[in-house]
Amino acid sequence: MKTNPVHLFLFLALLCSPLAAQRSSSTNATHIKGWPLVGTPTAGQTWCRDGANKRFVPCSGGGGGGGVSFGDAAPPANCTAGQLYLRPSQQSIYLCTSANTWFPFLISNPAPSLQISATNAVVMDRDTGRVIWGKEESAERAHASTTKMMTALLAVEYDPELDDLITVAASHLIGGTTAGLVSGEKMVMSEMLRGLLLPSGNDAAAAIADHVGRTYLGGDTSTGISNFINRMNSRAVELGLSHTHFANASGLDAAGHYSSAYDLAKLASEFIDRPELAAIVSDNTYRGQGTVGGSPNYHKWIQTNEALCAYPGTTGVKTGTTPEAGEVLVATNTVGTTNLIAVVMNSTSRYTDVYSLFDYGHQDMGSTGTAMSSCQENSSLVAFSGTWNSSGWFSVYDQGYAIFSSATNATATITFSGTGIDLVGYKSGTKGIIEISLDGTVDAMVDLYNPTPVSGQLLYSKRDLAKGTHTLRIRLTGTRNAASTGNTFDFDAFRIYR
Numbered sequence: 001m002k003t004n005p006v007h008l009f010l011f012l013a014l015l016c017s018p019l020a021a022q023r024s025s026s027t028n029a030t031h032i033k034g035w036p037l038v039g040t041p042t043a044g045q046t047w048c049r050d051g052a053n054k055r056f057v058p059c060s061g062g063g064g065g066g067g068v069s070f071g072d073a074a075p076p077a078n079c080t081a082g083q084l085y086l087r088p089s090q091q092s093i094y095l096c097t098s099a100n101t102w103f104p105f106l107i108s109n110p111a112p113s114l115q116i117s118a119t120n121a122v123v124m125d126r127d128t129g130r131v132i133w134g135k136e137e138s139a140e141r142a143h144a145s146t147t148k149m150m151t152a153l154l155a156v157e158y159d160p161e162l163d164d165l166i167t168v169a170a171s172h173l174i175g176g177t178t179a180g181l182v183s184g185e186k187m188v189m190s191e192m193l194r195g196l197l198l199p200s201g202n203d204a205a206a207a208i209a210d211h212v213g214r215t216y217l218g219g220d221t222s223t224g225i226s227n228f229i230n231r232m233n234s235r236a237v238e239l240g241l242s243h244t245h246f247a248n249a250s251g252l253d254a255a256g257h258y259s260s261a262y263d264l265a266k267l268a269s270e271f272i273d274r275p276e277l278a279a280i281v282s283d284n285t286y287r288g289q290g291t292v293g294g295s296p297n298y299h300k301w302i303q304t305n306e307a308l309c310a311y312p313g314t315t316g317v318k319t320g321t322t323p324e325a326g327e328v329l330v331a332t333n334t335v336g337t338t339n340l341i342a343v344v345m346n347s348t349s350r351y352t353d354v355y356s357l358f359d360y361g362h363q364d365m366g367s368t369g370t371a372m373s374s375c376q377e378n379s380s381l382v383a384f385s386g387t388w389n390s391s392g393w394f395s396v397y398d399q400g401y402a403i404f405s406s407a408t409n410a411t412a413t414i415t416f417s418g419t420g421i422d423l424v425g426y427k428s429g430t431k432g433i434i435e436i437s438l439d440g441t442v443d444a445m446v447d448l449y450n451p452t453p454v455s456g457q458l459l460y461s462k463r464d465l466a467k468g469t470h471t472l473r474i475r476l477t478g479t480r481n482a483a484s485t486g487n488t489f490d491f492d493a494f495r496i497y498r
Contacts, residue, residue: 075102114360116353118327118344122261123357125365126269126332126339132364133357137261140243141345144320144328145177145200146264147251149271150232152193155208156274158216162190168290172206176252179204179288180299187290193277194286198301200319202250209249225249236263239270253324261343268317268330268341281316284308284376285399298393300401302378307331309379311355312418312498313371319350333358336369370419373496377403379414382491386410386476391490396426396455398493406432406488408478415471420463420497423474425490428453432480432487436460437473448489449481463497 075085079096094102114133122137124130131137156162170183179201181187187195189208196204206225213224217231232246244267247257259267272278281303288299307314313333320328326346331354333340342357344350375381376399387407393400402425403412414421423436431448446459462472472494480487 114356116344116347116356117349118347118353120261120345121343121347121353121357122265123340123342123361124262124265124269125361126272126341129266129269131262132340132361134262137265137343138243140258140260142253142257142322142325143251143259143264143345144253144322144325145202145251146259146267146318146320146328146330147246147249147257148196148200148205149264149267149318149330150235150246151205151208151249152196152277152280153267153271153274154228154231154235155189155193155196155212156276158212159189162188162193162276164189164211164215166192166207166211168203168207169210172210173203174206174250174252176202176250177304178202179301181207181290182292182297185290185292185297187288190276191288191290194280194283194301195288195299197277197280197318198283198286198303200304202252205248205250236267239266241266251320251322251325253322261345264330264343264345265341268332268343272316272332272341278316281305281318282308283399284374285378285401287393287400300393305329305331306351306380307333307354309373309375309496310351310381310417311358312373312496314358314373329354331358333361333371335362335367335371338362338365338367340365371498373498374398375494375496377401377491377493379494381414381416383413383415384411385413388412388491396453397490398424398456402426402490402492404488404490405476406486408476408487410476412474412491413471414473414494415469416496417469418496418498419465419467421461421465421470421472422458422495422497423460423472424494425457425459425492426453426455427457427459429484430486430488431484432489433477434459434489435475435477437471437475438462439470445477447481449484451483 075094078100079102081096081098083096085094085102097103118135120136120139120141122134123132125132166187166189168181168183168185173181173183177200179195179199181195181201181203192204192208195201196208209228210224213219213228217227219227228249229246232249236244236246241259241263243260244263245256245258247254284303286301288301290297304319311333313335315332315334317332318330327348327350328345329350330343340358340361342354342361344353347353384403386405387410388403388405391397391402391404427448427450429449429451434446434448435442436444436446444460476487476489478487
């Protein structure tokens with residue numbers, strides 16, 4: 001078909017207007033220029049702009065000029081200049097160039113359907129806000145501890161130096177997931193935020209909300225938290241989160257507490273743009289510190305987001321699980337110059353779902369380059385056999401902790417998906433020799449002896465593996481360098497490449 005230049009100009013002009021159609025892999029498009037549809041499109045329906053609320057709603061009386069229709073049949077005979085008609089089965093979009101005259105354009109690179117367990121999901125280009133794929137992404141439902149993204153965002157906005165001293169009250173110990181805080185404990189905001197975001201502490205959420213509500217929002221001992229929640233809701237309006245409402249600062253199931261996958265993606269974009277918050281959610285393990293009665297009180301906080309290790313390039317941000325919400329995950333990922341946000345809600349396999357969304361998003365964006373993830377000894381990718389012990393906090397370890405063994409034939413097996421892996425650890429005068437096997441074949445013997453202790457050592461590295469799943473097994477041989485006084489191996493950290 002030969003394209004009429006005038007028609008092409010009109011079409012391109014429409015693409016730059018609020019009526020422009022964003023490509024989606026759903027059977028029917030679910031966003032037009034980033035505006036959500038209120039409801040689910042069905043064949044033949046026409047939708048019109050609700051400019052005041054930046055959304056699309058069904059047109060009364062069947063719609064008119066400026067509407068966007070969806071259907072798998074041919075466009076209707078009658079149309080008004082400026083109308084668009086999307087025909088997903090033919091991967092076509094039609095522009096009504098004049099009364100009752102349609103002009104077709106092909107939508108390039110049609111997106112296949114994705115099979116995921118989540119009832120609501122979205123993957124978005126973080127840099128442009130373009131929805132790459134969505135599944136009921138504007139539907140409102142419980143969102144569990146992803147709520148804490150807003151709690152943290154407000155904390156940073158009101159205390160940008162993160163140096164406020166917060167006192168934990170008994171009323172803050174509300175149950176559910178916890179940072180292990182105790183009544184009377186004092187902790188600076190920078191530490192409290194880690195307790196909020198890494199172990200997903202509901203106690204930290206209540207303490208932050210109460211402190212900010214009383215210190216900055218005019219609250220007192222009885223209204224601090226309620227004032228903070230009111231500010232959460234007004235901030236949601238400011239951010240254009242039209243399908244979000246908060247009833248608490250932690251994410252516990254409650255009436256009037258909901259969000260949508262699309263809104264959570266927008267909130268995550270705002271959250272991850274804050275360097276101090278991005279740094280926190282990229283940690284796997286952290287040793288938190290408060291004071292009780294003037295004495296230090298330490299906490300071991302472990303990240304709940306397994307994607308940070310398992311899917312290279314993942315940089316954050318938050319998990320959530322409640323009976324009403326099911327499994328929820330908001331995650332960000334960067335490969336080369338491509339930055340993605342993926343959200344799944346009410347999932348039964350949130351990591352598998354998010355990895356599928358990232359795979360599709362990077363394929364859609366044509367991402368190139370290698371991504372890396374940093375993993376700790378407590379990763380779910382590692383299986384141990386034999387006798388192993390957890391260390392206390394020790395500064396020589398990556399992020400402060402390790403798992404160690406001196407038992408002959410004890411093993412640590414890493415099952416990973418990627419094209420490369422590094423093993424990072426600690427050498428000293430008490431270490432032994434380990435055997436490393438890759439995909440069932442012995443690949444290296446590594447002597448861990450060093451006359452003086454050295455940390456962060458690259459013990460083993462392999463690149464250019466075939467894409468897919470691989471297994472790295474570490475076995476303690478029970479042997480050692482003649483100069484060593486022990487056979488110990490400290491499993492500290494590893495990196496995956498993809």
